[in-house]
Amino acid sequence: VSVAPDLETLDRTWDRRPGIAGWIGQCNHKTVGLRFIVTSLVMFVLAGVLALVMRAQLTVPDAGVVTPEVYNQLFTMHGTLMMFMFVVPMLEGLAIYFLPLQLGARDMPMPRLNAFGYWAYLGGVLLLLSSFFFGTVPDGGWYAYVPLTTTDFSPGLNLDFWLLGVTFVEVSAIVAAIEIIALVLRSRAPGMTIARMPIFAWANLVTSGMILAAFPPLVAASLLLEIERKLGTAFFDAARGGDPLLWQHLFWWFGHPEVYIQLLPALGILATVLPVATRRPLPARWLVVASFIAIGIVSFALWVHHMFTTGIPDLVLQFFSSASFMITVPTAVIVFAFIAAIWTGRGVRWDPPTLFAVGFLVVFVLGGISGVMIAVVGFNWQSHDTYFIVAHFHYVLVGGSVFPIFAGLYHWFPKLSGRHVSRRSGQVAFWLMFVGFNTTFMPQHVLGFLGMPRRVWTYEDGLGWTIWNVVSTAGSGLLGLGVLVSLVAFVQALRSGPVAGADPWGAPTLEWSVPSPPPNENFALIPIVGASEPRWSQGSRPHPAEATDWYTELGRPPEGQREAVLSTVAHAEPQAVVVIPGHSLWPFWLTVACLVVLVAVLFDVWLLAAIGLLGVIGTIAGWLWPVAEPDLRVAAGDRP
Amino acid sequence: MTLATSRIARPIAPGGTSIGWWGAVLGLIAVGHLVAAAWVAAIYLRSRVATWPPTATSPPDLGLNVGAVAAIGLAAGLAVVAARGLARAKPFAVPLVALAAVLGFVATGLRAWGTVLSDHPIVADAYWSVRWFLGALDTVLLVTATLVLGGVLLHSLRKVIVPGRSDELGVAALWVAGSAVFVTGTLIVQLAISVWWG
Secondary structure, eight states: OOOOOOHHHHHHHOOOEEEEEEHHHHHHHHHHHHHHHHHHHHHHHHHHHHHHHHHHHHHHHTSSSSSSHHHHHHHHHHHIIIIIIIHHHHHHHHHHHHHHHHTTOOSOSHHHHHHHHHHHHHHHHHHTTTHHHHHHHOSSSTTOOOOTTTTTOOOSSSHHHHHHHHHHHHHHHHHHHHHHHHHHHOOOOOTTGGGSSOHHHHHHHHHHHHHHHHHHHHHHHHHHHHHHHHOOOTOOGGGTTTHHHHHHHHHHHHHHHHHHHHHHHHHHHHHHHHHHHHTTTTHHHHHHHHHHHHHHHHHOOGGGGTTTTSSSOHHHHHHHHHHHHHHHHHHHHHHHHHHHHHHTOOOOOOOOHHHHHHHHHHHHHHHHHHHHHHSSHHHHHHTTTTTOOOOOHHHHIIIIIIIHHHHHHHHHHHHHSHHHHOOHHHHHHHHHHHHHHHHHHHHEEEEEETTTTTOOOOOOOTTSOOHHHHHHHHHHHHHHHHHHHHHHHHHHHHHHHHOOOSOOOOOOGGGGGGGOOOOTTTTOOBBBBBBBTTSSSSOOBOTTTTTTTEEEEEEESOOOOOOOEEOOOTTTOOEEEEOOBBBHHHHHHHHHHHHHHHHHHHTTOOHHHHHHHHHHHHHHHHHOOSSSSOOOOTTTSSSO | OOGGGSSEEEESSSSSOOHHHHHHHHHHHHHHHHHHHHHHHHHHHHHTTTSSSOOTTTOOHHHHHHHHHHHHHHHHHOOOOHHHHHHTOOOHHHHHHHHHHHHHHHHHHHHHHTTSSSSSOOTTTTHHHHHHHEEEHHHHHHHHHHHHHHHHHHHHTTSOOOOOTHHHHHHHHHHHHHHHHHHHHHHHHHHIIIIIOO
């Protein structure tokens, strides 16, 4: 029996439908992942521009670039866009695009849910950004502390935009996490046992589990605050038996794991990039995976270290201070593994991905050191709400997420586009970003020691802060220029970059075994995996039972029937062939219905909210409406 | 989650669970954390005040709450039995689903009657706010469970849920059982902070 796949039918079957409806209804993981990546990059640029305006305002004393009210809106939107609309969606986009390719799968296991994840994200973004047009830009800070954000002190709609927009984006992240866990556990290629799984998949598996535990409490907190603002309940009002600190507990229950939710997939990217750059497997692979899991657990025992100055009992302070020290151990294991990879590498390639990986090591370790400093309760009390904290978390977040994201973008760009990015441009961009970042944020440590509080609109002359602020602003310009060079390099590469082959890096993982960009169906014949670096050791090989009907049939589907393989959790034994949907407008309409509800709640149009709710129920019913016989082989009489 | 993907076109090896089942389990884990956050909020607020309920307020009538828990628990049990029966093409499966859907509706009514549909002074004190919020959360969970059962009943009557090849009913039973666990947990939390710790 021939196993030669019918490539033309496969290509048509996994292609998107024509027209606008086809574009909207596309569910394929590559389209959804790319949409996440592009949208989050736009959010990154927007948040960066807001930051540059803030730096312009702070360059010299008593500057008047923006008013205090606008400044409040700038730092709120900068933090919100970076934390909620850029880093997590970007990392999810990279996972959604590349994980199925790394795992030897044809698509995510629930493609329509995957598409809904993107539309929900876009809906949340649009809802939040629409506040600009209504002149009600959120201004309560990215963590929206009460009582500042209750109607007593924020009577406008500003915070309502924030709460509803962010909540919708959180729902998107939860949906993506469900999808990624199901993908990693059930859709791996035959032979890719859990021990052979790529380390990027491990990082995303742990992260997705953390999202399922950490994001719902923020949704609950946002619900409580929105209800308090709309109905006047008393959850956060001390005068009526409530407690403002409840918000902080619920927020940081989400907020601290969020830092590691942003870090772990980024570490997974670096663990993918470094073996390619150093031409050797990652040292201490299992210790790194164990460290991912340890970080995932311990990160939930840290949230109170954001609240050391709120009158917490001493014993609790000691516990959370100790836990904050403890998490440095698994983090250090990973950092040392990365250093060991470079140290023992065989002819390290100093391409842009490698440079950004080394940039991570320098910047993130410096951020970790200042993190250990503020884990000390006494030091924390002194530096709380100063620019030292601003410097610390930018070192951790930019070092821990932004540099690895750029490493990943440069690494995977040839696969994603079929084109090479200019190496020279990437190197220039890296050095501009690296020097610019350190010039921006290193002086802010000093500003913190000099007593400059965060979130101040301006300051008086003669405090000794001016020179450090001038340097910091100059650095931010360099940093922005570096990002711009990268973006221009990406666009140039898309338009006229040299054509990249299937595997320009000589990489070990499966995404490099298919052409660049990947074909619609990813794999015409499902790879069979025998090692954790399948393209370096024995590689992917034909199935030993290649004449079996199911394996042959996968390469020769009925026109329009998207078939994929489900495998067992631990050993990745093939278990079933399933038919998965490839086109659906339901995710889009569900998002529209949700947006109708949210907008109606925002403007207190309760009848419209009720209509929107009926729309939500209707679209879910339509989405889940089962078809009598999904298998076209049965309909065609090929199978009983 | 999409139930259509839970349909296995061709088994290769025996056993295993569908993607729909995985989607439901992971969804329940997420919802569980949301509900748990509400429990933590209630317990935390109780721990911050000396008197609970506030002076001159009678504790909640937990009878309706207990009735709702009993009804949804029974509905979940019937749904599980029906799912197993449907897998073996037993004739009692569909009537059991209908009964479970009716019980879900009853549970929703009982829970909403004591909270969402009552005129509690939710702005007067955090105590009332918490009581109302927990009731509203339960009501949403119960409405969802009832709609799920109603949907499965509809498609069972349309005969598109095929015994042995599709597990919509199994996934629905799992979802209803999860909802029953959450509503029971909320009852325990309310008992703890209102009666035992009140």
